[in-house]
Amino acid sequence: MRLRLAHCFAVFLLPGIASGLGREVGKKAAGDWERSLVSVEINRKQYDYFQPWAKRVQTVTKAGLLIGPREILTTADGLDDRTLVRVQKGGRGQWSSAEVKWADYPANIAVVTSADEKFWAGLKPAGLADPVRKDEEIQIIRWRAGNLEVRKAEFSRFTVSHPNMSDAVHVQLELSSEIDGVGWSEVAIAGSKVVGLVFSQSGNQLQVLPSPFVRSILEARKKGHYKGLGYFDFTWQPAENPETLDYLKLEGEKRGVVVIDAPKKSGVEPVVRPRDVLLQVDGFDIDTQGDYLDPDYGHLLLENISTRNKWAGDPVRLKIWRDGRAQDVVYRLPKAEDAARLVPEAPFDQEPEYLIAGGLVFQPLTKNYLRSWGQDWERRAPFRLAYFRNQDPAPERPAIVILSQVLPDIFNLGYQESRQLVLEKVNGQKVNYLSDLQQALQKPANGFHTLELMKGDTLQRIVLDAATLEAATKRVLDRYGIGEEHVIISSAK
Incomplete structure (x- = not known):
């Protein structure tokens, strides 16, 4: 897991x-x-x-x-x-x-x-x-x-x-x-x-x-x-229900955990696959709860083996049950720092990204942003945003841009209470990064910018006057003492 x-x-x-x-x-x-x-x-x-x-x-x-x-x-x-x-x-x-x-x-x-x-x-x-x-x-x-x-x-x-x-x-x-x-x-x-x-x-x-x-x-x-810390990029679930292991035809005593998801990499056959039963990791037996017996610490979650004198790129020996028989495979630890996350850690030693358009403030959704809700952020942050923290990126959604807040101005009247909403499209163009948003705002349709928000949110669409957007943005920056209308890091995409 x-x-x-x-x-x-x-x-x-x-x-x-x-x-x-x-x-x-x-x-x-x-x-x-x-x-x-x-x-x-x-x-x-x-x-x-x-x-x-x-x-x-x-x-x-x-x-x-x-x-x-x-x-x-x-x-x-x-x-x-x-x-x-x-x-x-x-x-x-x-x-x-x-x-x-x-x-x-x-x-x-x-x-x-x-x-x-x-x-x-x-x-x-x-x-x-x-x-x-x-x-x-x-x-x-x-x-x-x-x-x-x-x-x-x-x-x-x-x-x-x-x-x-x-x-x-x-x-x-x-x-x-x-x-x-x-x-x-x-x-x-x-x-x-x-x-x-x-x-x-x-x-x-x-x-x-x-x-x-x-x-x-x-x-x-x-x-x-x-070479940095590694991690297991597959997801597993406990196998405490014996019928699960019976269904997968595991022989002998009940043991191991069941892999339910493994990332797909283009042109590479995955070493670990869904429905594999993970029996051993580096020689340590895995029980149905996902624990192993560590000689120094006692019973620990199997994830610890990925950092137990192991580093990114190192091989880890796995014994799995697949297709009715036990098999030995070699898994190489991906680097934790390079882990693909739909809601990633914001880069270290880099100022936060944002873009302001007519008083509407857009930001990438990162864990640093969610942590602004304090130590108990996983419960206190808005559920519609915190929900994404456990999701993997996909080709259709590699990252998320949110409308984090609105700085009130006559230009955005009626939208000033809008905040923490997921942005889907602008002027018909899919928005995954702030650079996408920046490009989309160069292409108004019939004199207006149309912003589409994620289905399920109270507000579904925002329409802005393209002709007065630039003046409104400048007015908002001056009024709130903000030096730059955007910070977009070129390597962020």
Whole structure:
């Protein structure tokens, strides 16, 4: 089953550290962590997807962990659209200029460095735990108001999901803690080792990137093997109803899951097909719920195998049941960053796209736009838009353009309450991208622009006067203080 569900502190990492940390963080241990934990300050451009022309400046202070010579580990959250990066040690004092050495947004991992020689003096790398044990006493540690704050955390479970920045699916550690205001790469420790980086918080529940997952990427990158995270692009459903497996003539005990959809690629025979029963992935048996027994984490969803020391382009051995017999096939992991989605992630380090025509504001439908409804956006965003997040692109609908809002003007009188509507055609031309809309607006029919909206919406058609459109657009831009009538990225289509 393809999962689409639908912050920062830095750390130095080097193996073989004996810091003398016990179950509790004593004075000596705290002194060791003071030499490993730093602060990372990021100044960045912040965009408002409800007002995509608005550009603000945001300052984010994250945690960082020393991981080697001149390398600080942190999460990638907040690093996109950055304008200035600085680092600080000891929780107070002078800031040093820094730069991002490497960032992987889908994995939510980044490495920061600094050319300031004085900054590195006295710092000491910390070690990453591998594996993470469920029975260890875990603590969250961070700089706060110039002092090292340590809070207890309790293990909840290992789960498989994806962070906010990607559809890539991987193992995560869930912790429970009374600490507040975290989710910016604060370090979770057990004894003298780091067990993960906190990247999200909801109430007392913390989502953590486990150290073995982080370490596997760092080591693969160091060896030149890392090609980005991969994913399974087929969709499956549990096979808990035994009649389903009987219908597919599976012999022996009930096991595996049933593939219900696999993308079709021109000229390429798919390795996995609908109605295949997936029995094993890389030697791991799959049960009827879609879980496998991981030697480090226990029972996990099979999607985790796509990022378990595997990278985009790597082969994965599958055992499937097809046409009444078991077969072994080799599946190559597509790159998660290149995943085709009807509602995609907006490109990183790029301002939002929009087009304004007579006060009508058009935007591509992206997950960044839907996230404007907050952390619980999958439930709070308008259903008619959020519905598309789980849909695959098709030749007839590779992407979606929406009428996001109307800036009131005499020109658009009667339409000023219209918002969040899917645009289908303009002047008879199908619109999938803003560039399509831009071209269609050059071809009015009988002096009017006719905009057709998706069937099912309350408003089905908008008619605009072509002769006065340009003047109305200029008037709206001047009145609302908007500099450009459109931002369209040529590579977006």
